[in-house]
Amino acid sequence: MAWSFSVSPVEVKIDNLPPGEAAEFNLTIDNKDNISHTFILTTHNPEESERRQGRAEFPNSNWVSFPHQVEVQANSEAEVRVKVAIPSQQKWAGKDWEIWLSITPEEKELLVVNYYIRLLVSTGKEVQAGPNMGLIIAIAIGILLLGYSIHYFRRKAKAKHPRH
Secondary structure, eight states: OOOOEEEEOSEEEEEEEOTTOEEEEEEEEEEOSSSOEEEEEEEEOOOGGGSOTTOEEOSOGGGEEOOSEEEEOTTEEEEEEEEEEOOSOGGGTTOEEEEEEEEEESSOOSSOOOEEEEEEEEEOSSOOOOOOHHHHHHHHHHHHHHHHHHHHHHHHHHHHSOOO
């Protein structure tokens, strides 16, 4: 028995993703069979000869997150959310990578078809800076000190001029 399912899109291109940010997309698994099936999703780093020209191996497959198992009812589709998150380090800026997502039926038969989605990720030239916690803390401390100083000097002024 051959499997009757399809996956779309066949290629996802994420351009100019700044390190420190994430991008998300949906892929669709279409089960054309008359019984439900469970599909296993994994990442696959293709050989250099299989990658698009100018694309390097994706550095860490853990940067791509998705459910690793999806059940699709008979004659139905299921959407799978995929997230790509690049760490906030300058060394990841200005890169062009490729990694594949593999979708395979859990039940192994004589003829098993693996579908691969080509994921092309290009990072931006600039690292996305998160909030500067040091600056935020310094401002908060400054506000507290200013408030305390105003309170202190008002009390001191009231003590010098008591009301009768």
